[in-house]
Amino acid sequence: MLVKQLSVFMENKPGRLFKLTDTLGKAGIDFVTLSIADTKEYGIVRFIARDNAKAYDVLKKAGFAVEQTLLLGVEVPDRPNALAEVIELLEKEGINIDYLYSFALFKADSAKILLKVSDTDKAVSLFAEKGIKMLNEKIL
Amino acid sequence: MKNINDYIYSPQYECMTRSEMEALQSERLVKLVKRVYDNVKVYREKMDAIKLKPEDIKSVADLSKLPFTTKQDLRNNYPFGMLCDDKDDIVRLHASSGTTGKLTVVGYSQRDLDVWQECICRALAMAGISKKDIIHIAYGYGLFTGGLGLHDGATKMGCAVVPASSGNTKRQLSLLKDFGATVLACTPSYAVYLATEMEKNGINLADLKLRVGIFGAEPWSDSMRREIEKELNITAFDIYGLSEITGPGVAMECVYKNGSHVQEDHFIPEIIDPVTLEPLPYGEEGELVFTTISKTGQPLIRYRTRDITSLNAEKCACGRTTVRMNKVVGRDDDMLIIRGVNVFPSQIEAAIMNVNGIAPHYIIYVDRIGNLDVMEIHVEVNESFASDNIGDMEILRRKIENEIQSYLGISSKVKLVEQNTLPRSEGKAVRVVDKRKFTE
Numbered sequence: 001m002l003v004k005q006l007s008v009f010m011e012n013k014p015g016r017l018f019k020l021t022d023t024l025g026k027a028g029i030d031f032v033t034l035s036i037a038d039t040k041e042y043g044i045v046r047f048i049a050r051d052n053a054k055a056y057d058v059l060k061k062a063g064f065a066v067e068q069t070l071l072l073g074v075e076v077p078d079r080p081n082a083l084a085e086v087i088e089l090l091e092k093e094g095i096n097i098d099y100l101y102s103f104a105l106f107k108a109d110s111a112k113i114l115l116k117v118s119d120t121d122k123a124v125s126l127f128a129e130k131g132i133k134m135l136n137e138k139i140l
Numbered sequence: 141m142k143n144i145n146d147y148i149y150s151p152q153y154e155c156m157t158r159s160e161m162e163a164l165q166s167e168r169l170v171k172l173v174k175r176v177y178d179n180v181k182v183y184r185e186k187m188d189a190i191k192l193k194p195e196d197i198k199s200v201a202d203l204s205k206l207p208f209t210t211k212q213d214l215r216n217n218y219p220f221g222m223l224c225d226d227k228d229d230i231v232r233l234h235a236s237s238g239t240t241g242k243l244t245v246v247g248y249s250q251r252d253l254d255v256w257q258e259c260i261c262r263a264l265a266m267a268g269i270s271k272k273d274i275i276h277i278a279y280g281y282g283l284f285t286g287g288l289g290l291h292d293g294a295t296k297m298g299c300a301v302v303p304a305s306s307g308n309t310k311r312q313l314s315l316l317k318d319f320g321a322t323v324l325a326c327t328p329s330y331a332v333y334l335a336t337e338m339e340k341n342g343i344n345l346a347d348l349k350l351r352v353g354i355f356g357a358e359p360w361s362d363s364m365r366r367e368i369e370k371e372l373n374i375t376a377f378d379i380y381g382l383s384e385i386t387g388p389g390v391a392m393e394c395v396y397k398n399g400s401h402v403q404e405d406h407f408i409p410e411i412i413d414p415v416t417l418e419p420l421p422y423g424e425e426g427e428l429v430f431t432t433i434s435k436t437g438q439p440l441i442r443y444r445t446r447d448i449t450s451l452n453a454e455k456c457a458c459g460r461t462t463v464r465m466n467k468v469v470g471r472d473d474d475m476l477i478i479r480g481v482n483v484f485p486s487q488i489e490a491a492i493m494n495v496n497g498i499a500p501h502y503i504i505y506v507d508r509i510g511n512l513d514v515m516e517i518h519v520e521v522n523e524s525f526a527s528d529n530i531g532d533m534e535i536l537r538r539k540i541e542n543e544i545q546s547y548l549g550i551s552s553k554v555k556l557v558e559q560n561t562l563p564r565s566e567g568k569a570v571r572v573v574d575k576r577k578f579t580e
Contacts, residue, residue, distance in 0.1 A: 007528035009521040011558050037530045042521075042556050044530055063560050065526040098529055116528065 001124055002070040003114060003137055005033075006055055007046045009065050012038055020045060020064065027058045033114065035101040046101075048114075052137070071114045072123055073135030078109050086113065086132060093126055095119050146395045146458060149265035150258065153405045154460045158453070161461070165408055166199035168433035173197045173206070176439060179224045182217055183207075183441060200408065203431065204419045209443045211244055214384065219245045225437045235283045236383045236482055243283075246383050249437035253292065256386045259403045260293020263392035266401065266458075267352050267377045269323055271298030274349075276321035278330060279357065279480075280306040285387025286357050286480070290325045293389060299323070309334065313341045320349040327480035328360040328368060328376075332511035335371035350374050356381065356388050357480040359468050359578040364511050380465065384443055385430045391465050396457050399464030406434045409463060410442070411451055414472045425450045427472055428465065446473045467578065474572060476506055478513045481550050485571040488517060491543040495536065496525055503562050507575040515552040517544070520559040 010016045017036075024031070030050035037044045049055035052068075059066045076082040083102070090097060096118040102111050112135060117123045127134055148154050156164070174194040176183040186207040187193070196205060214222055223230060231250050235243035248256070269275065275294045279286030287305055294301050302319055304312050306326070312334065316324070324331060331353055338344070350372055356379035368376045380400050381388035390407055391400035402409045411426040412419050420426045428445045447468045455461050476483045488504055501520045506513065519540065527533050533556065540554045 005528065007526070009526050009533070009556070009558060011556075011561075016558075039530060039534070042533075044528060044533070046528055065522050065559050067523070067526040067528055069528040098531070 001134055001136060002120065003048060003073040003135055004052050005046055005048050005069045005071045005114070006052060006059070007044050007067045007069060008059065009042065009067075010045055011042050012040065017045065020059070023058060023062045023064075024049065024055055027054065029055045029058065033101070033103055037099065048137075069116065070120065071116055072120055072127075073112060073114050074127060075110045075112050075133040075135055078111050082111070083113065086127075089126060089130055089132070090117060090123060093122060095123050095126070146266050146268045147270075148459060149262040151459075153403075154262060154401070154462055156405075156461055158461065161404060162200055164405055165433060166201075168405075169200055169203065169408070169431065170194075170197055172431075172433050172439055173441070175436075176224055176441060180222060182213060182222060203408065203410065203442070206431075206441050208417065208429070209440045211384070211444075211446075214244045215242050218242055220247065222438050222440075223247050224439055225249045230437050232288075233283075234285045234288075234383050234387065236285075244384060246285075247438045248386075249435075252386070252435045252437045255406050255434050256289060256389060257293045257296040259386065259389035259406065260290060261297050262401075262403060263354070263379055263389045264294060264297050264299070264323075266392050266394040267323075267354060267375075268395070269294075269297065269299065269352060269354075273323050273352075274300040274302065274319055274321045275323040275325060275354075276302040276304055276312075276316055276319070278304045278306055278312055278324065278326035278334075279388075285381065285383040286325075286327075289381070289387035289389060290354070294325075306330070309337050310341055313338060313343050316350065317343055317347045322349050323352045323354065324350055324372070324374070325354040325379075327357050328355040328364055329358065329479050329508075329511065329513055331355055331368050331372065331376070332364070335368065336510070345373050348372070353377065354379050358477040358513075359576075361578045364508075367511055378467070380468070382445060382447075384440060385432055385445075386435070390430070394456060394458040394460060398456070399452050399466050401456070401460050401462045401464055402451075404462045407432055409451055409465060411449070412444075414444075414448075422451050422453045422463075425469070428468075446471045446475065448472055469578065476504070476572060476574065478506060478515055479550055481548060483515075483548055483550070487548055488544060489571075491547045492517075492519060492540055494547075495539045495543050500524060500559070501562050502571070504572045505575065506572065508577075513576070515550065516555055517552055518555050518557045518562060520562055521556050522559045 032048040034047040056066055098116040100115040102113045177194045229249050230247040232248040235245045277290050281287030291301055291303055304315055351374055353374045353376040355376055365376050377393045379388045380391040385407055391402040393400045408431040410419055410429040412429050414427040428447045428449050430443050431441050432439045448470045449468045450466050452464045474485050500522045503518050505516045525536055537554050537556055544552050
């Protein structure tokens with residue numbers, strides 16, 4: 001029901017993102033998603049790899065501080081207001097969204113949204129109840 | 141620079157011949173050794189351990205036979221184990237911070253306070269200060285010796301004392317203007333800060349009557365002195381002291397500003413090699429050591445200050461014959477003095493641990509930017525506090541800053557860096573990179 005995301009702390013300076021992507025690329029690991037949250041001095045690179053377990057090991061060995069987080073993934077139709085409807089459900093239940101990012105696959109009629117929320121369990125049962133299609137790692 | 145006519149407060153002591161001074165020191169030292177042997181267990185044990193009897197000390201020539209005292213001794217005997225006088229005869233307690241958070245305590249008898257006041261009066265006279273002056277004291281009042289030390293001495297001198305203490309810069313500036321203080325006493329970095337804040341607060345140099353500054357409690361360079369003198373249109377003097385010995389006034393610059401005159405009839409200075417602990421001759425650089433020969437409350441024998449400097453016994457152009465100590469060029473322990481506050485890296489580590497549970501690798505960078513000390517702590521982000529959330533990382537970062545502020549009373553900036561990126565040396569971890577220059 002949940003999607004595993006890896007995150008890496010990184011100083012905000014040239015060459016850092018290259019080192020990460022290069023390390024994974026050389027190990028033959030593909031990104032499925034990639035997003036960066038940043039401040040002036042540092043950022044957190046969040047991503048899902050095709051093979052998360054392998055990516056985790058490779059990065060650890062290369063000396064990165066890697067963190068694993070479980071995200072909630074939902075699929076919403078590619079039409080106006082679709083995302084707002086999902087967010088509204090969470091809001092009504094008082095569930096806060098820490099962050100989210102979306103990605104749309106080429107030639108698809110839906111968009112995939114990944115969310116980190118304040119109460120994951122509650123959000124999962126809420127979505128199940130309301131018939132919102134949730135993603136698991138395989139669907140990605 | 142404004143013209144200063146200094147005068148000698150106690151010429152009978154400050155202008156003694158070397159042989160008269162040595163005779164006086166010898167007489168006081170012999171008495172002191174007997175007293176501490178009889179009254180302070182620590183000293184009795186130290187002397188017994190090397191089979192030294194009080195009667196073996198006949199003059200200052202025997203000084204180097206005596207055992208050293210360290211900050212650790214004071215800590216081990218916290219709070220009153222080093223007192224020599226009866227506890228009922230102690231009238232004041234001061235303290236400064238130590239490495240483990242345990243304070244270094246100093247007890248003063250009335251006589252000790254009298255000696256301290258005398259030393260401050262001599263120091264003020266060196267800077268041409270008299271009872272006609274209004275002295276604004278912006279050293280912290282409290283356990284720190286800066287505020288109350290200057291306060292008592294200046295009061296004895298007959299100056300009008302403004303006990304402003306530290307903080308509230310806006311009010312400090314209005315007081316300086318409204319009361320027309322002629323003397324400012326504070327840390328040199330605070331003097332710089334006051335100068336930079338003047339414009340913001342609508343105060344011009346013409347509004348002030350300041351002519352002299354008495355600055356100490358932290359090392360400062362000659363270029364910083366020139367800047368303060370220019371910005372505040374004063375002549376700035378360096379005052380040296382440490383609470384263990386008495387506080388400010390242990391030594392002070394005269395108008396010639398060529399080293400600070402040590403009040404040798406009360407505090408015998410020595411320079412030792414910090415490694416071999418052997419005494420070094422005048423002129424050679426080493427660790428400064430003091431023996432407090434006239435104190436009674438908590439006298440110390442050969443106290444290792446950890447300050448690195450040299451001594452100069454040549455007669456000064458001002459007429460004083462007392463030995464001068466040159467500017468302190470560094471320390472031989474890891475203590476940092478940041479904006480006048482003693483900071484040990486272990487305290488920073490404790491603050492990080494209090495927030496995070498464990499302390500990852502960190503380095504303290506200290507610099508002086510625009511004459512103000514700044515401390516930046518780089519902390520490596522390891523698994524113990526990596527997060528997927530920027531908000532959580534920022535909370536953690538600020539918590540460390542707040543912890544340091546409340547633990548040490550000084551602000552700092554915490555910067556998060558990637559793990560394994562901070563320099564590591566063979567064996568001992570590099571904890572401090574001090575980029576300040578005190579010697580130019």
